Amino acid sequence: MSTARPTATLVPDFSGWETALAAMAIGLGALGVLFWPEVAAAVSTWDRSSAYGHCWLILPIAAWLAWSRRHRLAGLSPEPLPLAGLLAIGGAAAWFVAERLGIMEGRQFAALGLVWVLVLATLGWRVSWAMAAPLGYLVFLVPFGEFATPWLQDITLDMILFGLRIFGIPHHADGLTIDIPAGTFLVAEACAGLRFLIAAMAFGTLYALCMFRSPWRRLMVMLLAVVVPVIANGIRALAIVLMGHYMGSAEAAAADHVIYGWGFFSLVMVLLIVAGLPFRQDAEPAVPASVQPIRPAAPPRLAAALVIAVGLAALGPVAARALDASVPPPVAETIRLAAPAGCEAGGEALLCPGASLSASVIAFAPGTNWSAVANARRQAAGADDEALIFDVVTPAARWQVRQGQLVPGAVAMAAWLDGAPAGNGVSTRARQAWNSLRGHGGKPVLAIVSLVPNGPLDPARMRLLMQAVLGAQHDGLVQRAAHLSAF
Known part of the structure; x- marks a missing residue:
């Protein structure tokens, strides 16, 4: 345990920063307009998903x-670095690749990287380094991690089976x-523990930044914030199954599993937190009493840094919109x-015992x-x-099925490309x-089958019916889907 050292009460003088901060605010506004779809998608995810609240x-x-x-920041002056704005070329390229691949999280990470480039270009590397912790913490604005859900589900399933x-x-x-004698349990998306893992990572990073100064101790805390929730989630899921076994009812044990989980x-x-307290290093080093006078940023360098950073960041969205300008919208068709x-x-509609089903195909233009x-x-x-989520593989298609729990029903989706x-x-x-870069070739088609229960329908029967x-x-x-994709 480190000995607490006094922290200076010196408050930095920000006079002379007005022009630099105004330029950075203008740049942030411009980036917000350029990457508004990424911002809107992130906010929508925060609002609708309990994993990212x-x-x-x-x-x-x-x-x-x-x-x-x-x-x-005491004694630091904003030092615009116009050449640092050239880093936006890499960010714009990363955004463009993610946009062509259809990976929204990649687009959001690239947009955040461009924000960091703007800060570096307009305020300089010393200011950016002094504020590295809050700037880096912004990474948790991106609702990432959904790709890991299948892996987390498998880990949770293995831990439950091992315990049983x-x-x-x-x-x-x-x-x-x-299936156990007391009933049936489903390792759904929520059971994967993603919501716990992402929240733990954000909290663990904050704890590491506030309580430790050693990079290795911070890294260890953040690593534990990843490993411990995964293991704890498996124990939680096993405990719910055991409760169902001893209570004699799977439904009763799983009724409030999310509340139990939190x-x-x-x-x-x-x-x-308690385990980390004996090793904390939360005292800040003392700030020297003498500081240098603030030097206002040179307007020409500041303007150049702003124009270069924002201008190069715009290359990705401009190129994407130019490629998509001539692509017609998709066409939906109802299929019996x-x-x-x-x-x-x-x-x-298709009428089955306990449910009705309908289907449609969405044909996208070549080069979409x-x-x-x-x-x-x-x-x-x-x-x-x-x-x-489960897969249904047939000789002619690979279907991914999402069986709802909050909203009854199921949706199956399969895609075709080039027939x-x-x-x-x-x-x-x-x-x-x-294909989209070439402007031709490749005609994606998406088939969607929706199942809507007509009344209470056992989840197992619903899966069998969908299969x-x-x-x-x-x-x-x-x-029909293969034909539309081939021609």
Whole structure:
């Protein structure tokens, strides 16, 4: 434990900063306009997803971090670096690649990187380094991590099964579904622990910045903030299954599992805080009493830094809009589903015991950016964090199914590219990104099958029904989607 050292009460004089701060504010406004879709997508995610609700606190926390470190600016003057604005070329290129691949998180990270470039170009490297902590903390404004959900689900499932074997509880696992004598448990998206992990990372980083100065201690705290929540989430999920076993009801045990989860998560965070207190280094080094007078930034250098940083940042969005200007919008078409045994056609809908299903295909123009396909998938999937995701593979298609928990029903989606089934991974996105650069070739088609229950429908029966319907679509829907993609 370090000995606390007195912190100087010197308050820096910001007279002479007005022009530099005004230029930076203008630059931030311009970047906000250029990358408004990224900003709007982030705010929408914060609002609808419980995994990212903490993002609303990131800006106030970053502002507090900056205020608590204001003494570090004593004696520093804004020193515009016009050549640092050239770094925006890399940020614009990264944004353009992410935009062509349809990866919104990549676009948001690139936009944030361009904000850092603007700060460096207008205020200089010494000021940027003094404010490195609050600037770096802004990374949690980006709602990242969703790609890790399948891995986290697998880890949670493995920990549950390992625990059930240890306790000798009879069980059967089918994908992400676990059956025990007391009932059925689903390792849904919410059970993966992403909401706990991302919140723990944000809190762990704040704790490391406030309580430690050693880079290694900070790194260790942030590493623990990743590892411990993953393990704790597996223990939490196993505990819920064990509660279901001993209570004799899976539904009763899982009724308030999210509330139980946050309570358990809070306890784990408290334990981490207590464990780190003996090793804290929270005292700031004393600030020298003598400071240099503030030198106002030279207006020509400041203007050059602003123009270069913002101008080069605009290259990505301008290039993307130029490529998309000649691409026509997608065309949606309703398709009649083939009826498996036990179902019958009822107009455009398929009527099955307990549910009705409908289907459509969305045909995108040749050279379409995959971002359009990704947006259509997100709109069809909805915003149910409790959804169970599973795959249904047929000889002619690869379907991803989202079975809702908060909103009853299920949605299945499959894509085709150049007449062949296509996934939603990087290889497919890269192929279509190249097609979009060429301006021709590649005609993505997205097929969507929606299931709406007519009343209470057991989740297991819903999955079986969706699997049966998708398996019957080797003609009709699948053929139509492949045909539209090939021509």
